[in-house]
Amino acid sequence: MAVRVALFVSGSYVHIHRKHNMAKSNVRDKLVAAGLELFHTKGYNACGVSDITDAAEVPKGSFYNHFKSKELLALAVLDLYQSLLGLDALKDKSKPPVPRLRSLFKRYLTFQVKWQFARGCLLGNFGAELSSQSPLVRKALKNIFDRWRDAVAIVLQEAKERGDLAGRLDPQETARFLYNAWQGAVINSKVTRSQAPFDNFFAVVFDSLMKR
Amino acid sequence: MAVRVALFVSGSYVHIHRKHNMAKSNVRDKLVAAGLELFHTKGYNACGVSDITDAAEVPKGSFYNHFKSKELLALAVLDLYQSLLGLDALKDKSKPPVPRLRSLFKRYLTFQVKWQFARGCLLGNFGAELSSQSPLVRKALKNIFDRWRDAVAIVLQEAKERGDLAGRLDPQETARFLYNAWQGAVINSKVTRSQAPFDNFFAVVFDSLMKR
Numbered sequence A, B: 001m002a003v004r005v006a007l008f009v010s011g012s013y014v015h016i017h018r019k020h021n022m023a024k025s026n027v028r029d030k031l032v033a034a035g036l037e038l039f040h041t042k043g044y045n046a047c048g049v050s051d052i053t054d055a056a057e058v059p060k061g062s063f064y065n066h067f068k069s070k071e072l073l074a075l076a077v078l079d080l081y082q083s084l085l086g087l088d089a090l091k092d093k094s095k096p097p098v099p100r101l102r103s104l105f106k107r108y109l110t111f112q113v114k115w116q117f118a119r120g121c122l123l124g125n126f127g128a129e130l131s132s133q134s135p136l137v138r139k140a141l142k143n144i145f146d147r148w149r150d151a152v153a154i155v156l157q158e159a160k161e162r163g164d165l166a167g168r169l170d171p172q173e174t175a176r177f178l179y180n181a182w183q184g185a186v187i188n189s190k191v192t193r194s195q196a197p198f199d200n201f202f203a204v205v206f207d208s209l210m211k212r
Helices: A022-042 A049-056 A060-066 A070-084 A087-091 A097-114 A122-130 A135-161 A171-192 A196-209 B022-042 B049-056 B060-066 B070-084 B087-091 B097-114 B122-130 B135-161 B171-192 B196-209
Strands: A003-009 A012-018 B003-009 B012-018
Touching: A022 A049, A022 A060, A022 A070, A022 A122, A049 A060, A049 A070, A070 A122, A070 A135, A087 A097, A087 A135, A097 A135, A097 A171, A097 A196, A122 A135, A122 A171, A122 B122, A122 B171, A135 A171, A135 B171, A171 A196, A171 B122, A171 B135, A171 B171, A171 B196, A196 B171, A196 B196, B022 B049, B022 B060, B022 B070, B022 B122, B049 B060, B049 B070, B070 B122, B070 B135, B087 B097, B087 B135, B097 B135, B097 B171, B097 B196, B122 B135, B122 B171, B135 B171, B171 B196
Parallel strands: none
Antiparallel strands: A003 A012, B003 B012
């Protein structure tokens, strides 16, 4: 049976389609949503499976019907979190490339503002906390990063062809750099509990590295 | 009694001077060194007090003679970790400002290479993992960041006066941006287990934002 579930995911609504048994999928979806909420607010190692089943309001024993381990839940959570990335909007050629890229980061800023600079980005959090602990999570993060970098590099290539990139900046190199600079700004915004690192990011990137 | 202890701190030797009881200070120093090693390699929440006393080879009960909580050990660990920052070298005016700054990041790269891109930077790790959990750690991180930014901004001001900064870059703004871009590169290097994010950082920052 096709099921459409609207989950309130960290301040943003995400719709999930599933085609298997409704009851089963409901429990699974609740676990993923609760996992995202808890991993994002507290971190992976600061919460256990029972915290997640409690938050999901499902029986503790049901967890292992859906996930063999907390690590596998983390992968499902990453999968859901990716829906926030909004990379499809980068293909909208009705806007020039630089404003398109700016809109992408403005989108990410909106999330951080909603989260009151307290949660950070799950990708950066997991990268910092789990890269050594979980090769599976590390690989998933690398795949997401590659996808992001490639999508952004295409836009930067367009920008370069229009002469909108500063100096000798290479699109792939700049895409990777922007990802990292943003992730660092996110951590700094958690530390300073402020929007200042993002304002700083926009100023340096869009006033110095690119032409508006 | 003055005690001089050389600790092998995450691939770098750090000398600690203490003026109180030698036996007591030895246990404390061992706890701080073990805490740094474990927090840095595994993360704060992935290890408990008994892991730390085991690694320090001190009696479990001795922990609370020195630290009221694991959180207070984290502050002492941060204090020790700061000795790696090497900000004093930024005052050496025998080198032009941009190469001086480049040397600072080369220093940080040396650590990451030694750690085989597996540990990351403790400041970024703690920022990502503990900003919500521990207001004390968050405040300590903010103080270290402010100190770093101010020291680097002075060098960037010198660079700007020589015309070695690109475009309209502001020294304080650029210092903050570099801190974040570096922290993001560190996380990416943990995720990709490679030096590529650092090569990328040097290329974009020192070939495009600054003049060699």
